[in-house]
Amino acid sequence: MLLCVEGFFALRLYTLSTQQEQIKQDYTDINNITLGLMSVDNWKDKVADIVSHQVKHFKLTPKQKEELQVEVEQVINALINKAEALVNKPQKSLGGKIKQLAIKTFVNTDKIRAQVPEFARSIIAKVDNPKQKAQLSTLAMTKFNEAQHTGSLDSTHKANQSLTDKMYRRYHVSSSDELDHKLSTSLENIRTETYDYCFGMLGCILAVLACWWFLRKRVELHAVLFIMSLSFAFILLAVGLTASMIEVDARIKSLDFVLLGEHIHFQNQVLFYESKSILGVVEVLFKQPAADSLAVGFLILCFSILFPVTKLISTGIHLLSKRKLAENRIIKFFAFQSGKWSMADVIVIAILMTYIGLNGLLDYQLASLNIKSDELTVLTTNNTALQPGYIIFISFVLYGLILSTILKAITPYDAH
């Protein structure tokens, strides 16, 4: 009866953990850096703002105006000089001479020269006037919009669009805020539910141990009880191995700066998200090209699958079989001594967790210098967390150790 409940909880836990992984994966996809910081869409609007802002508010400082004025004046003066020289060239034909005379009479070059600064000013004013700028900014915007519709930009845009559309349809929402909200609530629900089942499983295990306590005097029941306890251990092991154990989540907390007068702000850009069960960790290690990683993967596989399974089987054999087999050295090693080695996996994950997940060093250092890190671009892995699979696996290891202690107490043979 208890075993059935346990099995049910285990199954639920497993499905929930897979479901959670799926939702988290979707959540990550939506918040991924390719849809945020690296997304053309997001930048498009910002760059458009920058362009129009820059063109509209293109302003020359008085000093710049002055220098430009000098420049324009000099060009105009040079032109006048040239014209004068042309006019003053000795003319041969009568018509030419008359023309020269007429020009000299009517046109006073000195007067024109005096007007040069005025001309220059009006030219600059023309360049600098708001209407002109507005025109220019519209022109720039049209050019910019044209540039947007080039092939490569469109294709990434389309890919992103289809991804978000798919997500929206899957969760029956229409905006990203809604999706965010929905995903976080369902994640929260799943989390509490998983933990409920997790504690349910642990409760069952405790009930089993309580049984041992009550029945400790009834020697004839011990063998049956022990075999039942072993099947509980198997369920724990199966869940512990397959349910996700650790999730690693690396993100850029915030990216906040002013670019050409335009405030640009991105938050919580997910760089990397993985949720792994022990088997997943082994898989990752096996995929590494280096031989040492392979060795570690193999060791974890040994400690998490081979050792425990052999251990459970050999405890069974030790209890049920004949003396000779029961006192076999190998059987005895696995039955009594191998349990703690499964703890190696627990330790590996725990150390990994403190090194990768609880990476608060920079934040801590900054905080000690009284610097707020909210506005700085900092890599964080604060959302890295241990998952129920880990708790289940630890309970399995401890439960196994307790079982072997019990076995030592009830075994008819020599345990040493």
Add this chain to the structure above:
Amino acid sequence: MMRTKLPNILLITGLGILLAGAVWFGYQVHISAKAQQEIKQDYSLSNSVTFGLFSVDQWRDRLSEVIDHQINGYSITPEQKKDMQAAVEKELRTLVAKTVAEIDKPQKTLGGKLKKMAFHTLVDSNALQAQVKPFAETIIQKVSSPASQARLKDIAASKIGQLENQTYDHTSEANAKVTNYIYQKYHVSDPIAFNKTVHTRLGVIWRNTIKNACSMLGCVLLALAFWWLMRKTVQLQTTLFVIALLFAGVLLVVGLTSPVIEVDARIQSLKFMLLGEQVIFQNQVLFFQSKSIWDIITTLLSQQKPDAITVGILILLFIVVLPLLRLLAKGIQLFVSNNKVVDYLAFEASKWDMADVMIVGMLMTYIGLNGILKSQLANLNIHNDTLTTNTVNYTSLQPGYFIFVGYVFFELVLSYILKRITPGYVSRRKKK
């Protein structure tokens, strides 16, 4: 009575000196390992990627340098002159044509008609078009004169300056604070001096750590050798054993509190070409962590999450508390016989004592972490014409790990010896 007392005292003083040596060296290892950790932390703070590659201010400064350089080094080439001339000529021609067309429009007023006539008499529009070329030449010459170019450059540079002022993030203030703090702490005034100081200090500390760690393990080995020589003198065994337990305690404490694994991932250099000039970011620390076993436990315990705390408590229990209790129990067991708890701790609890598992676990973590980091960083290594990045991975096992390994082996030897010198317990078990 005298005969046992004298060698006892001699033995105790001899081993006491060794023990004091081990404690002293252990303390030194601890101090220098901590110093190394702190220096490296400061170094990683000041070289953090947040203040380098991830800082818009840094990018702005580097890019503006390139652009300033470009503007200052700019001069109009003959080819560009030609192109400009062609453009100006074209502009002027259309201007002239437009003006002529304007005047040629049918005029209604008398004044207008007169003007038109005068214009046609005086101005030959073909001749005007012919003049366009020399005028264009004049304009270009004027614009490309050195004085004029200098003026235009000034204008461009000041405009770029304006744009730069509109681009910033929040690193500058934080960066100033950090540098200030670091420079004050290390009595340096510039990054080069800081790097040099850090480098030399780390070198010295590293040599010291190695030396001290070796001396410490040497003391322990010497004590063991001593014991081996004395193995026949039964009456001294108890004293020897107690002192050996103290040695184990020292090893355990130093092993627990000195850093075990150091993880350090950096972008050694990131170079790319922009407008023919090289932009370089150097020594960007992506990630740095150095922790002792004790740090690992406290980090886990200080979390808000119940599961992390559970794990922290378990590790504390199995790797710190239980080994210490077992050492204590082994000592007590020699004097108090037949106490159930003491007996259990001294002989039976090895199943729950996970110091040896911890060694394997840490080694596995180190290798796995190293492998994953290496392959991840290798993905960041790019070598092509425009962009070159070099990443390095300085992940290493630290002295604390080896001292902890020393403790575990020493403890194994002790357990073995204990079983040999206390036949009472074993026979009691047998009788049961």
